Amino acid sequence: MSKLVGRDVARVDGRAKVTGAATYAADHQITGTLFGFLVLGTITRGELTDLDTAEAKAMPGVVAVYTHADMPRFDVSEGFYLKGFVPMQDTTIHHNGQPIAMVVAATFEQAREAADRVRATYRTEPHVLSVTAARDDAYLPPPMFGEPNEVTRGDAAAALASAPVRLDRSYTAPTHHHNPIEPHATTAVWDGDDRLTLFESSQAVVTFRDTLAGAFGLAAGNVRVIAPYLGGGFGTKGVVWPHTLITAAAARLAGRPVKTVLTRAQMFTGTGHRTEFQQRIRLGAGRDGRLTAIVHDTIAQLTATDENMFNSSIATHTLYACPNVHVRQLGVRLDMPTGAWMRSPDMSAQFALETSLDELSYQIGLDPLDLRLRNYARTDQNTGDRxxxxxxxxxxxxxxxxxxxxxxxxxxxxxxxxxxxxxxxxxxxxxxxxNFPASAGVTLGVDGAARVAVASQDIGTGTYTVISQVAADAMDLPLARVTTVLGDTILPPAGSSSISSTMPSVIPSVDKAARDVRAAVIKITVADRRSPLHGVPADRVTTSDGRLADSADPSRSDTYRDVLRRHGKPVEVIATVENTPxxxxxxxxxxxxxxxxxxxxxxxxxxxxxxxxxxxxxxxxxxxxxxxxxxxxxxxxxxxxxxxxxxxxxxxxxxxxxxxxxxxxxxxxxxxxxxxxxxxxxxxxxxxxxxxxxxxxxxxxxxxxxxxxxxxxxxxxxxxxxxxx
Incomplete structure (x- = not known):
């Protein structure tokens, strides 16, 4: 029976966090580090006609002021860069708050003060900033990562027209921003011209590695991304944003490490947001409350440079039993910064769906809970599968x-x-x-302690703890004898800590690797003439708290530590197990x-x-x-x-x-x-x-x-x- 899984186990990283021992992205101290500070544009749409950096360059401590004239041309066609354009590649301004220069100086304060001395001149163009202003130009964007923006089941229009009870309501919500307490931070360190290390506030270290490798034309193995701890992410740190690319380029140009920590205000225009939306829900139902039709139309903000629809309406066509459904997500192009997934993207559509159901319950005089039970879906409404x-x-x-x-x-x-x-x-x-493909490595050392290694992340949800629990149970070790290492691309690869995917993606591989290590140690033990368990059938060996015993004669026992000390080397297994979403x-x-x-x-x-x-x-x-x-x-x-x-x-x-x-x-x-x-x-x-x-x-x-x-x-x-x- 499990000793740890399912229990109320305290966080294994809790002491490090409350004592300040946990090292976040901006905490890494690299000798010779310079500090970068972004200069942001102040118009919404147009062109940068002049950029005067002379006064900034003359400020104390300033090493360089980089502009579009200095930046390399980034190839972001591969990886996970969703913004649609890279700032500081030309003079075009796509939104207010777009980076137009970076000051690099000896201290953060010097860089920030010098950034205020950069003078920009612009040519402005007309802009559109709200969904209401642009709704007449709404259109159906293409699918995003295979998820369509229009789903049809049955004949919703006909069913709605013939429904004995109908409801037609509209719902709106403004733009929201993630605001994790830890700001976005990047420290870029080059070894020569072709090896890059990033200390990054990232909830997707492998994704960042691959994106940065593509952007700079490097082999993936020549880029290392390190993010052992995060002070929140909520989706904003799962996407590569311009400040990371610009910081890495600045460090290469300066020939020294460069650290950039965004201010709170810079995060509002530089690292995504939940987009503004307007929704209309039409419900058709019988007088008993059974749904016969759902028509759900959304209009959400896109930008002039991308067509990413981040707020999903999956719940509308999956949550309740209804034979006739039409879901459509339209977008309007605005001169705004690019949006992003924001915990939880589903809630935007569910705000409209669930509120309209409450309204329907009052309209027909049925308790809101009973209305939901009456429309309970026992099968997948799109496939019919249970x-x-x-x-x-x-x-x-x-x-x-x-x-x-x-x-x-x-x-x-x-x-x-x-x-x-x-x-x-x-x-x-x-x-x-x-579910993201994930591998996990488990090593049982000659001291009888285990190390679990995964290039996943703990964004504050308890990943370190749960992985340690699972591995400890699989090997029958005390929790204190298991150490989990995360957030580094030199570890076995894993996916982004997003879409609530970390546990279902990583745990299967951790569990299998740990069980395989246990099986390997048992095999070594029964083959070891010096072990009290020599010759015992492997399936008769039990384990508990790091001790192995013969189930038929518990007096015959050994320990992981003694077995591996005699063996003379650790036992290591890397496993990869696929799960399903x-x-x-x-x-x-x-x-x-x-x-x-x-x-x-x-x-x-x-x-x-x-x-x-x-x-x-x-x-x-x-x-x-x-x-x-x-x-x-x-x-x-x-x-x-x-x-x-x-x-x-x-x-x-x-x-x-x-x-x-x-x-x-x-x-x-x-x-x-x-x-x-x-x-x-x-x-x-x-x-x-x-x-x-x-x-x-x-x-x-x-x-x-x-x-x-x-x-x-x-x-x-x-x-x-x-x-x-």
Whole structure:
């Protein structure tokens, strides 16, 4: 029986983080390092006609000021560079905040001060910055990574026209920014002209290696990317952005290491965002609430240089049983920075879908939970195949029971507590998790301790801990005897820590490599004449806490350490096991309170129940729920990026005006429940990818709770006080 997997195990990297021993990208100290600081353009569209760098070059400590005239021409056709153009390659300006120069100086402060002395002159052109202004030019972009932007099942138009009950609603959301606490940082070190090492804040070290190798025309083996720790990523650090390319080029030109740490404001224009969207949902249903048609149209921001549609509408055509569905994601080209995946991309479409279902439930007089149960999908709606492991109905039951949902007063606007209206709302949560090919190396040393090595990343989700648990269980070692090494491209290759894919991608290979090491040591032991287990059949040897024993005669035993000391060398195995992508599910129930005079909203109680497959670590899973709930509060009540339509400038590029939730905004109680039923379709010990799932329905549940509290339906996030006064 498992000793560690599934338990509430503390993070193995926790002490390093709280004591400051963990080394983040900007912490690496390289002798002779210079500091880079980007100069950003101040117009939205046009051309750079002159760039005066003389005053900047004369500033103390300045080594160089690099412009488009100095930069090499990067080949970003391979790898993972999604911006559509590389800044500082020519004089064209595509958006406000585009890098136009880099100052390199002896200190960060000198570089930043000198950057203020670079003078730019422009020729401006007309620009378009909002979805509303460009919606007449909306078009269907091509598929992105094979995912189509239009999905049709049945005849949704005909079914909608004939439906006894119809609902037609529109929902909108502004631009959002990732804002990880650790800013993007790159330190580039060249060895000669053809070997590059990057200390990078990256949630995809292998992807960065391959992209940088292509950009500079190097062999992949000549580029090393190191990222042992990240202070958050949320998707923004899974994509190579211009500052990384420019820093690497500057280090090559200067002949010395160069470190660039973006400011918070620079991150708002340089490292992606969740794009603005407008959505229209039309539902058709019988009077019993069974869905007969779903038509879901989205218009989202693209840019003049790329056609990437980052906000998925997969939930609309997969989550509920409905024979007639038409999903269409249109884009409009704006003169804005390129977007990116932002944890969780699915939540944009689910905001519209789940809110419209709540509206439908009131229209037909059916409890919102019962409406979802009535449209429960037991098979894949696109293929007809049965799910290998889906327990969303258990999530509904567990969550509702814990929350007390069935005691809910159905009429909105009637429950008060003092000066506050009290409302209860719920929503379904789901997220598609991915799978990236991953290899894992496990080495059992002559000291009897194990080392697990994977070129994956821990972006704060507990990857170090869960990998260590799995390896320790597979080899029957104490957790303290296992060390996991991540975030370095010299390790066995793995994919990006994104799409909730890390655990399902990496765990199968870790488990197999560790089990193969155990089997190899048993084979060595029974063949060793000096071992008390010599000659014992291998299948009769048991292991526990690093000790091997004969199951028929436990007095005959040996230890990993003694076996390998006699063997004289470590045992090492590298394994690669493919898994398959899938879906994770949940249900979230929220209590919200709205002050009857001031309109401010408090989220006071949250219960989430989740189908995650097999639970690997209860503590790290609960941590993801706490993070997801907090993120959902931000999405619902405060987060929004403001763009000046005249200049294209972001006017709140900092954490004092781009508001994110803090401890005081979190509810005093968050209950996280898990079904803990292994999914037979997952090769990762039955576990499924989970990290982004507990975000997807929280904002919806808050909005639904606000309606239940006040009788006022809000369809545009964030739900700020002015909309409730």
């Amino acid at each position: 799910f290998t492991g889906k327990h969303l109905d258990d999530c509904y039951r567990m969550g509702a029971e814990k929350f007390g949902w069935r005691r809910r007063e159905r009429r909105p606007g009637v429950t008060r507590d003092g000066d506050e209206y009290v409302g209860w709302g719920m929503a379904t949560e789901t997220h598609t998790y991915g 899938g879906h994770t599910y949940g249900a979230v129930f929220v209590e919200a309170r709205v002050h009857r005079r001031y309109g401010n909203v408090r989220v006071t109680r949250v219960v989430g129940a989740y189908d995650v497959g097999r639970v690997l670590n209860r503590r790290t899973l609960r941590s993801q729920v706490i993070g997801g709930v907090t993120w959902g509060i931000g999405y619902a009540l405060m987060e929004h990026t403001l763009v000046d339509q005249a200049s294209g400038r972001i006017v709140n590029p900092n954490l004092s005006t781009y508001l994110v939730p803090v401890n005081a905004d979190a509810p005093p109680r968050i209950d996280a429940l898990f079904v803990d039923e292994p999914d037979p379709g997952s090769a990762g010990l039955g576990a499924k990818g989970f990290g982004e799932t507990p975000i997807t329905g929280v904002a919806v549940a808050i909005g639904n709770a606000i309606f239940h509290a006040t009788g006022r339906r809000l369809r545009d996030v964030p739900f700020t006080q002015d909309k409730l006064l």
